[in-house]
Amino acid sequence: MRNWLKIVIILWVCLPFAGIADEKVGDHSKYVQHVEQGYAAIFQGDNQTAISEFETALAIEPDHYEILHYLGMAYAQEQFWNRAAESYQRSLVLVPDNIEVLYSLGVVYFKLDKWTDAVPALERVVELSPQHARGHEMLGKSLVKLRQYAEAVPALTKALTLKPQAAGIYQELGTAYLNLKEYTQAIENFKKALAFGPGRYAEPHYGLGMAYLRLGDREKSRAEMQIYQQLQKEFAEYERLTRLTRAEPDNLEAWTGLATLLMNQKNYPQAIQVFQKCIELAPNNANFHHGLSRAFMALNYPKHAAEAAERAVQLMPDASILYNTLGSAYAMQGKRRNALVAFQKAIELDSEQPYYHLNISKLYQSFGNQKLAQEHYRAYEHLLSEQKAKQK
């Protein structure tokens, strides 16, 4: 009987500990669940959910440097720079020499304009990992911001050996040389920035303008500055229209303006998306289908271009230009008979457009009909010269 009593007492004493153990296991399961949901959210680009899931996970188990890093990255994606910095700092308390966390912290300090704080973090990155291209790049950029141009040059040069076609690094290096009054090297780097950079890259033109000016070549400087101003104007307009379409998603005028701007910039992939949005808002507007067709054609998607042009023609059967576009799309597809019918219709509706004649002339030539090809070519030349004379 006394033995039974002992067992009961022992069990009674142990029971709360068993409870704690169970609770810990349960808590860890919850931690795993939140972390997993955080990953899934990040993979789907849902940073807000990722932040919430990682924060909940860290409230259960706070000492996971990786999750603190991912939380910081999610904050950074949402541009909550101070919170991102805080997460990275907490992570670094646990693993002071983690290269990627140090790099992330350096980037956040850069974004917060805390360049003096960014430099030591990034210096540590490249010390730990000498081949860390992004580390050298950000270090160089931070030093440029701090006007330490002589120190920036080796960092950026090293970054370029690791990332040889990075336009942004050439731009920074050009800026550093410009401020060091080494204009020839500055020009060389700005030119490379333009060569490797995206279309409509404005900043290198400004750098070139300044470098030519300092070298005394006013004509070249003026030309570069004009390009820069034009691109800046375009960029400002793009920003305005993008903001407007975001604030007013049904503003057809804004979408139309954006589509026109993108076509002018030859940014056809984005133009397609914008035309598709325009069509969603105004499905019976032939101009949008026409624009979509031209964008598809520019990207060498003749089938899609022809489909869009066919729809445009259905909606506006008296517009000659639509037939001309349709004919071009057919011609690209190799459907020469269909193209011929479309070009003939375009000329029937408006025989004064020189390029309709040029297109049909090329088509007749491909058929071997030299007589008609020459006839239309002559019409093209005649109309073109007339147009030029009128313009004068």
Add this chain to the structure above:
Amino acid sequence: MNTFYPNRKRNRNSYFSVIARYLMLLLFPGIAVFAQDAEDMILISAGTFTMGSDNRAADERPMHKVYLGAYYISKYEVTNAEYYEFWKQQAASEQGIPKHTPENFTHLPQIGDWPERVKQFPDHPVVGVSWHDANAYAIWKGLRLPTEAEWEKAARGYTDRVWPWGNAIEPYANTADSDDGYKNGLAPVGSFPKGKSYYGVMDMAGNVWEWTADWYSDVYYWHSSQAFTKRPKRDPTGPAVGSWRVIRGGSWIDKISRCSTTFRFYLYPNLKTSFVGFRLAKTAEKTSK
């Protein structure tokens, strides 16, 4: 949990073969293990292949030639049943929680807790294993994890395929956005025979991301490209240091665009998730000895 769980995909006619294997193990242990390995591993012949892509993510650039010596890569991802054999030995030698115990996913009953899931899903790829667990398993098997280059060659072959089976989007992989029959969970390894790679390697797209031996660097492809050397880089092994290990192939929680043969991703090596597993490799010269 001392039961041996034969892998259903690989040993279909199998009670006899399991008994035969045990007999072989007793009589000629080395030969028996070798026979099993040879059956499950695919020889990738020596030669150059195209690594990376010029028109996808920045860290996949540039497209360049790389030379790899002959190597073997496992036809399937390592399964629960296979990993269990390794884990069992850890359990026998350690106090408390055994080393290399996979993470539990109580909230995902379709994946479940370890080791219960071995019984329920013996042919599913093992998940919830860190890079260190995967590496320890590989060493235990006398093998290693594939390098990033080896993984990519085995996935895309000589024909620069976007996905292991070709360039068109097909439901030949367990992904989040395709009608593949495995929504919200893992599929048994080898469930998509049409999704095999040029070399016949299975599940190189989707199901689970796979740990590779290499550290991640966003400019690694520049380094292994011809831009720095006259000849294609030979057997590149990634950067010397890093924070993240490379994972490849995409998983059941990813869209198919992330499951391409060139898409690169990375994870902290000590993380154990429900969407990362691994497969094994070995250098061919060593095998032939």
